[in-house]
Each structure stands twice: as structure tokens, then as C-alpha cells.
Amino acid sequence: QSSSGGGDTIELTITQNAIAGGKNAKSAEYITKWVIPKFEEAQKAKGKDVKVKFIPSGVDDEQYKTKLSLDLKSGKGADVLDIDGIWMGEFVEAGYLKPLPAQSDAWEGWSQIPEAVQGLAAYNGKKYALPVGTDGRVLYFNKTLMTKAGLPADWQPKSWQEILDAGAKLKTAGVPVPIQINAGTAMGEATSMQGVLPLMAGAGGEVQKDGKWTGAGQPLKDALGLYQKIYSQGLGDPKLQQEAKGRDKSFAQFAEGKIGILMEGDYFWRGVINPKDGVAKMADRDQTVGYAMIPAMEPGKGLRGQDFVSMSGGSLRTLNPASKHPEEAFELLAFTLSADGLKAETGTDNVRITPRADVNKEILAGDPLLTYISEKVLPLTAYRPPVAAYPQVSTALQEATAAVVSGTSPDEAAAEYQKKVEGIAGGAGNLAS
Amino acid sequence: MSPGQVLGRIGFCTLIAVLLAFFSVPLLWLATAPFSADPTYQVSLPDFTLANFQAILEHPYALGSLYNSLILSVGTAVLVVACAALAAYALSRVRIPGRDALLYTLLLLSSIITGTAAMVPIYQLAVELNLIDTHLGVILILTGGLLPAAVFMLKDFMDTTPKSYEESARVFGASPLQIVRHVVIPLVRPGLATIAVWAIANVWGNFLMPYLLFSSDPENQPASVIIYTLYTEGGQANLQLLSTFGLLYSVPVVLMYLFVSKKYGFRFHGGIKA
């Protein structure tokens, strides 16, 4: 429901895919317990009577997206809303989002946000949103198992081969699942983000280059080749990749010490094996779990010639064009991403990488992994293209990995992918050569 | 007993035992997990705790959502039963040309409406009619989807009631509406009850429509939506909450079924026959 000004009172609404007692409960709590009272208070101080209401939600991202689309299409929905970074393109094209108002240029936060992260919020050169945060991907490993397999506790592979070798050793040492790199469609986007995309980047490739889909180039074939090696040599568990709840399971297995090496984002550290409130708590996380950067295929072969790679995503917070009070809405939006706000949000037990360097500096200090990511990984990272067709391409990628894991050759799977991408792009001519 | 009968008896008992197992084993989890401190997908004797229930009670939306489910499902059931009963009665008693074709067509169309493809038209329709964010909107839309099958099934109940009851009332001077109220409705009450349970069960489990049509306040969301929020940030099921809420969420329909089947008998009266 778009805001309606009742008398002098300005009513604002804000929505996220977060809900108390459920998904992203801490964000919901932040909004209701901190943002709303503080913001209302601040506005009152300015002489404005503003009432903010939080509209929680707690469902699959697809369903959240569907509802946002329907709301935006009908001129309804909250004044301030969170979206996933990669939805921005299609929302803009559908006319659901408008560039941020002019007042946004003056926002103090921009100066604190790294260029790359700012890029998340831009489409065709215009800013449509503020970034809410970002993340990065690493290889986690179980030091106990590594030691058992005769590998160093501060393991850092420099090439894919070293990963495979470590896997082989782990296997010999009796680790049930030496390596877990997500594959297949059941894991959905997790396969892309924590699997095929970082691997492609490691082979020097991207899904989209200069606005054109890349199709089945050598990088993809290399990435698929690695999948083949892992899953055909018994270094990974192909079944797990197909299970509907496979990702949950991989978490549980890692926590139980059944997986040697796992490629995941920082969420894994924060939310899964977190000894306090993770879904698969590891009491001895800090001692047992090691992490390493994702190596390129071979040193220097990675994206932009890097030795190491990563992928990042992030959510955006934006304005509803139908908002009756765009000015106040932007103030609310900015308020949620103020330094104080972010500190409050990430304060206790909810540390994450915020978009703001000033905040990060302060809050990440206590967490070695997040510091590691923000300092070592983020400079190397890459983002997915925020365009409408990306989900379809991503699905095609996932299908290619699924095919390889279940025995198709990388070349065949790549050819199939090529065909699909041509279909999505509307002809072979539209692909990057 | 002859050997044949003994064999038959053994066969019967085995079959029943297998059936009972087939239908009850999947339910075991619901009986144990809510009482486990750390439930997994495994069915095991719980290390008994009521902490999960405590957690659900403290959940901001859980109990309210059950209430919402109740409003939606009872509202829909009442509307479906009332409209379908009247329509089924009329269709059963008066020959309308093309009646059967009409029913079949509607039945087929109702399958489109329950699909995901219809969400945009339905959403926009609700927007146009100002039904967004209202229980009434969800009730009306769900009613529209359930009505054809309800009319179809109820018509058969109506067909199997002897017409002498109505004629008798008519000779005494009762008006058609009086006849329906005094005679027809009581006679087909088991049928109405069955359809009501069917409608309630349908609405009780429906996720998409309430989710889409209540956009502004989760306080209005029914349990079918809230149960999907019991996941963690990364999309992992929170089994403690989920199993417990699942149990609470199931209990009302089970109670309702038991009540109805005790009071009216849960059955298809003469059976549905085309």
C-alpha cells in the first residue's frame, strides 16, 4: 500500500524479505526496534510528524520478487523496499523503479562506499538504489581433516590442481566428501554463486561481457572440466547436488566434519556454523575451520589476470516511484544506511560486511573472516550482471553443471548451454564473440 | 472356519496392517519432532521438551496466523457452501439446457485459476475491486475457484434426496425458500458438511493467493504463509519451529474433521455420479 498522508501525518512504509521470528529476523528487528523510533524521533525534531510502518515478509526470494513486481506494477507497495541486486535491471526496464531523486547525490554515504559496490546500485549509468551490503566467497576447510590428510592448517591452494590434490589426499584419509562445490539446479542460485561463476572467473571468464552474453567459451568448459574431475573421481557427492535440500545438507555435513573443503560465502561463517546461533553450529568453528581464497585455474589465469577470484552479490534498498512522499522516503532510506544505523544493525552478533568503509573498519575488526574478506577478497571480486535475462542464463549454467555431474562431457554440456543462451539472447548474433 | 476363510482372514489383516502402516508412518515425524529439543528429519523418541511450543507462542505471527486461517477458511467455506447449495439445488431440480456442459466447462476453467499463471489477472482484479489487503478479497477469490467443484459434488447430493419430502412440504403451503431451509438443507447436511471440510482444507493449505493479496500486513497472513517464513536467513528450514507450527497448524483441521465426521458423518451420500 502506498503511503497516504493523513492530515499532517506522513505515513511511510518499508519492506524487506525479513520477518520477526523467521527469515532475516535480525534485520526485521533492526527496522522495527531501531530505525523506526529513531527516524520518527529525528523527523519530529525537524517538525515533521512521520509514522513509519514495517511490512515484513519471509518467503522464497522468487515469491518476494513476484509480490514486489505485482505491487509496483499496480502502483502499490511500500515506499522503501529491498531488492536483490540482480533484479534491478528488469525492474528498471519494467518501469517499476525510477532513478533516485536529485537529493540523493548529496547523500553523505556515497563517499564511504567503494566504487565497485556503488556499481551494484547503478544501471545504465544511473543510480536507482543504495547498496545495503556485499559479501564474498572463499574456500572453507576443516583443519582437523586437513591435518589428518597431511595438509597444512593454513592451506592456500594456488591452482585448481592443488584443490584436486588436496581432495585426493582427503579421500585417502577417509573423508567421506572431500570437496563440496555446488552444482545442479536443485541448489538454484547457490550453484551459480558458490560454484560455476567463481570457477569461470578463475578461468578468466564472465557470463556477460560488455553487455553481451558470452556463451560457451573456454572458461566455461574449463569450469565444467573441474566439476567433472571432482564428481567423477569420487571427490564430491553427486547425489547431494540433486537433493532439494542438498545445500542444507552440505552445511550439516560440514559441521559434522564430513566435508573437507567447501566453497561458500561469508554467510556460511556468520549464519551457518556460527557457534552461537548458526543453523549448523560448530562450537569449535574458530579453531577448526580454515579459509582460503579461491584460486584461479593457474596463477594469473583468472579474471583480469588475477591469481585469485571471488563473486559478490548484495541487496539494494530503493524507493517506490509511487511513493506519495518521495522526499521523506529517501530520508528514511538514507537513515537506514547511515553509519550509526549500520553500526546499530550489525552491533551484536550480526556482523556483516556493510557497504560503508567507515563502518566496516569499526565492526569487522573482531571477526577475522570478515576482515579477511573485506580486505583480501573484495578487491578481487566480481558481480553478476543486473539484467533481466540473468536468471535464465543462471539457470542454464546450473543445468550445465547438473549435466556434467551426472556424466555428460563438459563439451556437450557447454554446447547445450550455448544453445540456450542463444535462445535467451534472441540469436547467436547477440552473443559476445 | 474353513481353510479358505482362514487364509482370507489372514490376507485381510495383512492388507489392513500394510495400509495402516502406509498411511500412518509418514505422520510419525509430526508426532515426535515438535517435542524434540533438536529435531532432525529423523523420527526418534524425543528428548521430550515443550520449549518449541514456548517458542511458537512467542512467535509474533504464529498464533495470529492460525486465527487468520480460520477466518479465511471458515469465511470461504460458508460462502462456498451457501452459494453452491442454492445453485446445486436449482440445477438439480430444474432442467436448464446445457446444464451439464456448463458445469464441466466451469470445472475445467477452475483448474486454470488455481495455477500460477492466473496470479496477475487475479491480483489486478483485486486491485480494481479494492479487495487488496482484505480478508474478503481472498475469500471471494478462493470461493470463485472452489465453487464449480462444490456445485458439481453437491448437485449429486441433491439429486439423491427423495422429492416426496419437498412435495409434501409444498402441499402444506411452504414456499420454495422455506422448503430449502426446512427440508432440503437438513437432508443434505452431511453433504454440506463434507463440502465445508473440503473447502476449509483447501483454503487452509492455500499459499499463493493470501500471500499475494495481503501485501501490507503480515498480521493478516494465514498460517499457510507464515509457515514458509520459518526459515533462516539462508533458506534453511528451522525444524524446531516448523515441526511445532506444523503440528499446531494441522490440529484445527483434524479437530474439525473429527467433529464433522462425528456429528454429520463424513461421506459422499449417494456418491457423485455424472
Add this chain to the structure above:
Amino acid sequence: MALATSPPETRTERAYSSDAAGLGRVRASLFAAPALLLIAIFLVFPALWVLYLSITNYRLSGVEARDPQVVGLDNFVNALTSGKFWTSTWLTVEFVLGSAVIGQVVLGFTIAWLLRDRTGPLKRLVEGLVILAWILPGAVVSFLWVALLDRDGGTLNMLLGIPGFAWLLDYPMLSIIVFNIWRGTAFSMMLYGAALGNVPPSHLESARLAGASGWRQLRDVVFPHIRGHILTNLLLISLWTFNDFTPFMLTAGGPDGKTEVLAVYVYKEALIGGNLGVGAAISAVILLINLVVAVVYLRLLRRKP
């Protein structure tokens, strides 16, 4: 008293054609009006809209959301020429045949037959459990089955003593078929229960006296009697199963699309992919398939045995 041997069709015909309550066409129309009105607004109108969407390239977001184009039959042509659609259709056929036409009908009939002249707690227990499976909310039920079929801690593997057996991965179609049988048998059971109540016991007994075996009694007496019920039952459960989305909650269409029945296909296209035009087109095709199925059943019903 009507003779029990007169053919049921003609009997109902004569008994109910007449307007016992003196309703008259006008009042009958008034009675039917509320239902028809609700159906017209909330069912027929959106359904027609869906049919219209099926000839556009409408999407949930992106350029096509702002400015959808009528693309004629493109969506249909694309669907019908894509292998995925046909795979999906074939999977649906397997699913409907396996779980509804064979599974639910056979199991539902078997239960109804076993319990036909029993009363007491056993009957109530069996019926209660079967109906429970039917009325429990889908979200709960799908969790129960995930727990049942789970690879590691699943009850089934525990009972069978084969830990690690991946039912949902190695036998995905079988799993969802069995699941759907479990879920949907209640309707058939109740319907056949009622139908069997209409088979005059004397007919069965007369066959027994002639020495007919159990199977022969079924074939010679019961089936001819409940033909109408069987066909209506088939019609309804086929229709419902065609549009059943619950398998998604068990397997999410996987692994590798091996359980991606049409309803899931539509869900993926329309909701996940946002391709509403395509989703609508596939829905329309499902409608057509349902129509064909219905017509076939009705033909069978009309034909004299």
C-alpha cells in the same frame, strides 16, 4: 417402490426431472445467481484474461512488463516445439496415470471394498488416517514426506534398514507418485465407499450363490454398477492431479527436471522465470489436455456397457 433392478440412469432421470418444490425457472435462476456471479467475476473473467495473456509476451518484469506485445501463437509454438515441454507433458502423464488413475483409484477402491460392510473402530481408524492425509495442509505434508524419504535419517530407510538410499534422487517419479497416492486416496475411497453402498447386496450374493469368485463378483456385479462413479472419480482426480503442484514441495521439479510435471513447469516459467505469457500458454495447453481427457471420460460414460 421402484424396483432395484431398473437401470439407475432412467430411474434418476424420471425421479429428478420434475421440479418437486415448484421452483420454476425464474426462481431457479435466482438461486443459482450468487454462485454464477461469483464464478463469473472471480473465475471466468480471470481465466479468460489468462487465455489472453497466453498470446502475449507478457513478463512479470523487464521491458515486456511495461509494454507487452501480442505475439499470436508464438508461445504455443515455442512450447510445443520445445523438448522440455514434451518431457514435462510426458512426466505429467506418468504422474497422473500412476498416482491418480492407477494409484488412487485402485487403492481407494481397495480400501472401500475391504471396509465395505464393516463398522467399528477399525474402519474409523483406517478411514480417519486416509482422510487425514488428504486434509492436512500441503506445507506440512510435504515436510512429513521429506522427513520420511530423507537419505540419512529418513524413517523409511530406517525401517527398511537401508540408510543412504536416495529415494527422491534415484526414484523421483516413483516417490512423488507414491506421495500423491498417499495424499489423494481419500477422495476415491470415500466416493467408492458411497458407490459400493449403492450396489444391492443381493446382486453380489446372487453371484456368490452361483459360485462366482471374489474377482468375478467384482467384474460381473460391482464394476458395471459403479461405472458412473468410476468415471466421475477419474474425471475429477485426473483434473486435480494434472494441476497438482505439491510434488514441487518434495523435489522442486528435480533432480534434473525428472519430476517437472506441467504444473511445476508453469510455476517455474511464470513465477520463477517471470514469463507469464509462456506460463499462460502452457496453462491453456493443460486446459486443452484436461478437456480432451474429460471428453474421453464422458464418452466412455455415455456409451452403454
Add this chain to the structure above:
Amino acid sequence: MISLSGLTKVYPGGVRALDAVDLTIADGEFFALLGPSGCGKTTLLRTIAGLETATSGSVAVGGRDVTSLQPGARDLAMVFQDYALFPHMDVTDNIAYPLRIKKVAKGARAAKAREVGERLGLAQLMDRRPGQLSGGQQQRVALARVMATQAQAFLFDEPLSNLDARLRLEARTFLKKLQRELGVTTVFVTHDQAEALAMADRMAVMEAGRIRQIGTPAEVFQRPASTFVASFIGSTPMNLLDATVRGDSLEVSGCKVAVPSSAAGLLTDGEEIVYGVRPEYMAYSAEPADGALGGMVSIVENLGASHLVTLEVGDRVVQTVVPEGHEPAMGDDGYALPRADRALVYRDGDLVSR
């Protein structure tokens, strides 16, 4: 008083269930409609009640033309074959239902229901549901319900046919007595001639939508107007035998019998007619007698205090009632002598009489 004139009912399918029926039923009369299945009895009753609309013709009740009135406005009450007691109401509510429709206050309704119920011996059963009553009790509840209406006339559609044989006999006497006491005009449909004879003041015999004979039971029994009526009336059907007129006697299956007194002087010599005599009106003897029909005894059926003996006379059968103690054994030869004053002659199906 109920009068029908030219009442015709053609069902949509084209069945002419009533064909220009004219009939007047006097006030307070117990009138029986009798006929074989499908002859239109129920249709006639329902058309009087208004449950079927007449195709043509008119119905008047108490002098008022009700042809186009709704059933509820005709001031008639009807008992259906299955009683149509509402299964969800107890006896009191069932009996009081017509009053409820007439908006009689609740207390007054219940009082009236109790009064009528008591009169019919239902006092102990007032709280039961119909399902908890025996057939006979249900029938009395149905009666009580129509009595409570205080309608101008009662219409009964085979109200006894769902009772078992013994109860049926008792109910017959009970109903007849009740009707006499109430004095309400009653139209009673049955296909059982014994019922019609026993209960009716007057009766009509119907065939294929038409009335074939109207009269008192004794008239209809003793002088059936046609062979159809003759064969339909009587616990044991009338013997109807082809006969030829031979001077002043008749030749029947090779036997010679006297011309019935009713037909004396109306027959031509050599004419082919049908000779009718009821089994009850023949004297049986084991010895040949003049004017008797003789043959072999093929069946003897016990009727209680008498026996029904079937003789094979030539290629025809003749049935005769033999009083207790005189019954022959099967296979004996026997002779049946008709009473000339009770025998009848039919020409082309119609009674020959003055």
C-alpha cells in the same frame, strides 16, 4: 367436494397419463381410486393436489376452481406412499410442520401436535425421529400430520403399501374408522382391490388414464362393467370364459351352462360371448352335475376357511372356492356349478345387462 372435469394430463415425453377425466367426490366421502400400475392413479391424485399442472380441464375443491392455484393454496393434505416424514424432525415437529408454515405460534403448534398424536396413539413417541419408528407408527405420524392441517380433503397415495401384510389389515380398519369419525372427504389411491373394496364408500376403476367404472364396492364387485374391471376386482379373479350361445344355454369349453339371469333375453343364438363367474359364486362337487363345469383339479390353494380349487376344463382353467372340509385332492375330478343369478355375460368386453 372435489370435482374434476375433462382433466387431462400429458407428460412432456408425450405420455397421456390422464385422458379427460370427469369425477365428482362428495363431501365426507371415502373414495378409492383403483387400477393397475401405470394407469394414472398417482397422476390424478397429484393433479388434484396441484403437484402436476393439468394439460387441460379443471379441478374444483369445495366449489372453488383451484386449477391454477399453487398446491399450498388448495387446502388439501396429502399422504405419500413413503410418508415423506422429515427425517431430521421429531414426531412433534413433523406433525406440527403444516402449522409452522401457517405461522401458528410455537406453543399452540406443539399443543395441537400433542393432541392429534394422542388421538392416534403416538403419545409415547412424540420425541422420536421417524427413523426410530416402525412402519405402522410412521404411517400414523403421517396421518397425524395431515390431520393437523384441518384441510378440506385428504389425498392418500397407497399409504398402506409399505406396511407388511399383517399391519396392512389392521391399518385398513383403523384408517376407515378414523375417516368416519373425522368425516373428511378422502381420496385414496391403491392398486390393491381388496383395500379398495374394504375401505371405500365409492370407488373408481381406472385403466390407461381413463375411468372405467364408478360405483360402490358391492356394485363394482358384483357387476363389473367390463371384463377389464371384472378381472381386476376380487381376491380371486373372476373366471372369464369364451362361450357360444346355444339356444337357451351357453357352451363353455365343451360344457353346457345356463344363461345368467342378468343376460336373459339379450343374447342371439350362436353368438360368441364371454361368460364370467366369480369363484365365490360356484358350487363345487365331486359328482357331475347339470350345468356345471367339470375337469381335473390341478391346484388347491388354502385360503384359510376355504380353498381355491383350480380345475382344468378343456384347455381353460376355472377357479372355484370350496369351503373348508370339502376340498378335493389335486388330480381328482371336480365340478363347479355357477350361480345363474351371479354369472355375467360380456359382449366385446362390456357387460350385457338391462
Add this chain to the structure above:
Amino acid sequence: MISLSGLTKVYPGGVRALDAVDLTIADGEFFALLGPSGCGKTTLLRTIAGLETATSGSVAVGGRDVTSLQPGARDLAMVFQDYALFPHMDVTDNIAYPLRIKKVAKGARAAKAREVGERLGLAQLMDRRPGQLSGGQQQRVALARVMATQAQAFLFDEPLSNLDARLRLEARTFLKKLQRELGVTTVFVTHDQAEALAMADRMAVMEAGRIRQIGTPAEVFQRPASTFVASFIGSTPMNLLDATVRGDSLEVSGCKVAVPSSAAGLLTDGEEIVYGVRPEYMAYSAEPADGALGGMVSIVENLGASHLVTLEVGDRVVQTVVPEGHEPAMGDDGYALPRADRALVYRDGDLVSR
């Protein structure tokens, strides 16, 4: 021959439907089982057929103990009340169905069906479905079907009760004749005493799961062994009146009647007994007579060639049969004189007799 010994059937609910029934039915006999609704007739028949398993006791057919055999193995055939014709098969197939189960070849089956059908006058109807037949025709098809089995015995469960009154009478004679010709042992269940009397060679009267009397129809009619049987048998039920023995006569409702000859010398003075006399065994007169029961005529029912007159004698009613021409008008005074050789005396419900 069918013999039952100690046959008991207790239904799961605890209803004792048969209570140690002993019965022997001779070869070729037409045996009727008569009793009020719910007395266990159907249960007895079904237990013989094997459709119900006996709780205890045994059934033998033709000397072979069949107690634990399946119905199909007992070599019996049964006609059900609703005939149980299969609606989806034509007449030929229906008649031939038992042969089909016995794996008789198709041609032979059809031939046999045609033969039996012809015998029962169904030749024109062999291609019809049961729904296209009248009740009487359906009944004959059901008969034909059992005849085709050539079973050792036929079991009939009220096969005539679905026919209308007129047809029932014809079917009765037809069935009796057919049974004589075939000579097949037949057990016939009915609740209609007239049917039982007319058709049976011997009959049993049942009450509450027990057999109360076995005998020929004449025995049962003339000397019912108990007041229960007495009131059950007879088209018009026996008058059963409380009486006191006063020396050599009886006092009944203030009237004095002679002691029946059957009870002469068996009564004590002052004893309270029940005096029974059938309406048929009383002479009616309008004038007072010695030893007659007198009162006001309250109902006169036409029975055809006679009338049933109900007299109000004191506070009791007495019914008597009055021959044609002598019937009184309602309200007259009348007197009924019992025949001492037919009147009976019951003490504690049982017949007093030598």
C-alpha cells in the same frame, strides 16, 4: 432334503437372530417360513444358503453337511426379494449367468437359457434388459435363472412382495404349479400368511428367532398352537378375547359362550383364559341368540363375496365374516355366534387341547 439342527446365528451386534432352530424339509416339499418382520426368516434362509455363517449348529443338504462350505458349493439356488437381476445383462445372459460361472460353453448356455425362458413364457423378451421388463416379467426371469442351475433346492426370499396385488395372486398360482411340476425342494420366506397358506405343503411360523409351530397350512390355520400364531395367521385375524371359565360355559365381555369342544374337560372353574375364534367361524345374526357375542356394528368392510363386520362388544371388538346379502349397516346391533367345534382356548398363550 434340508436339515438344520441347533442352528443359531448371533449377529456381531449381539442380536440373536436364530436360536437353536431344528428343522427338516423333505425332498420335493414346498416349505414356507412365515413370521413377522425381524423374526429371523431371512437370516434362516441366508444361513442355509451359506451367505451367513452359523454361530453354531449345522446345515445339511441332501444328507451332506454343508455348514462350512462356501455358498457356491452348496448346490442351492436363491431368488431374492428384489430379484437381483444384473441390470447390465440381457435376459439370456442373466439366466445363463450361473452356467457361465460353472464354465458351461457359450452355445450350451444360450440354449439352456432359451429353453428355460421359453418354458416361463419369456421367449419374446430374451434380448431385453431387466430395466425394460415389468415386475412380473422380472420375477419370471429370476425364476428362470434359478431353474437353469438345476440346484438341489430353491430358496425364495419374499419373491412376490415387489409385485402389485393383482400380479401377486397370479404369480402365487403360477409358482405353486411350477414347483409341483419340477418337484424341487423349495423353501419360501414370506411375511404374508395368505401366501404361506395358499402355497405351502408345510409351513413354519417363526417368532424372535425360534420356530413356534410347524404343520400343514390347515393345521396351522385351524389349530394355532399359541396366541401369537393365532393372531398372525388368517386374512382376518382371530378374535382373541379374555374370558373366565364359569362352570360349563365361558364369560366373554359380559356374554356367555359355550366351551369349545377342543377344550372340554380341560378347564377349571373360575380360571382366566383367552377365548379364540376366527371371524370365519362365527354365524352372524341381527337377532340375539344364545351363546352369541353381541354389540354395535362399528365398521363394515367389503371382502368381495362377504363382509367383515366389526362389533363393539363391551370394551372389546369382535370381528365376524358375514356372507353377501346379510351385511348390517354401521350402527346396527349385531350378534355373532361362535362355532364351538372351531373355537379355541389359550392358557398363558398356549393352546389348551388334548
